[in-house]
Amino acid sequence: MGASKTDQFTVQQNELAILAKALGHPARIAIIEYLLKVDACICGDIVNELPLAQPTVSQHLKELKNAGLIKGNFEGASICYCIDEAGFEKIKGFFQDITKHLEKRKNNCC
């Protein structure tokens, strides 16, 4: 064994886990924060912003893209990366549910 038993959980639970997992690395958090900071699609200089080698950054970008958190389109010589709002909407929904639950919760807690 060792592989995740994903088939034992709901599609929704897996979707959320995939999104959260994609954010579960400081380099990928840094990429998202950078994309938000520059407030635009960014073409080219993401590699220079991170303390990692180019193949590693490329891999992290790929994971964020697969998870649906960023989009990337060819834009001349370089590739234009930007936030994919759809992915963030899903996570936002999850946290809104949690917040709602927490607010109307009784204090029957340790």
Added chain:
Amino acid sequence: MGASKTDQFTVQQNELAILAKALGHPARIAIIEYLLKVDACICGDIVNELPLAQPTVSQHLKELKNAGLIKGNFEGASICYCIDEAGFEKIKGFFQDITKHLEKRKNNCC
């Protein structure tokens, strides 16, 4: 190599990544959802709610606890687990920032 270069990123970026990573597994999403559903500290029957062996569940609970997403206290024969709001507040803050950014964003995107 293979280890995460956490020291190359800010404390905040690492904190967020740790929280997100903790949510990056469907079993742990399921645990959080269950704790929210029963709307109480839950003592004992978490293992029965999950399609995983007891040691595995125990491990997932430990990870959620280490990340600061749940709390666990001894309560008689069993342990009382419940949501730790502090952890969720941190993540909420991050997503509020993102939402704010996305809202006031120009459409200078691909």
Added chain:
DNA sequence: AATAACTATCGTAATATTGCAATATAAAAA
């Protein structure tokens, strides 16, 4: 004290992730 019920830890195997050098690919510039 002995038993039962619940949870944690250890040990181990299978698999996944992280990181980078080397290399490949693709488009623009010279």
Added chain:
DNA sequence: TTTTTATATTGCAATATTACGATAGTTATT
């Protein structure tokens, strides 16, 4: 066309995660 620039892919080593059987620890009950 050759060179330059930007990104992706491959291959591999180091490390981390996932899962569970076996076992240990802890508390309540008998």
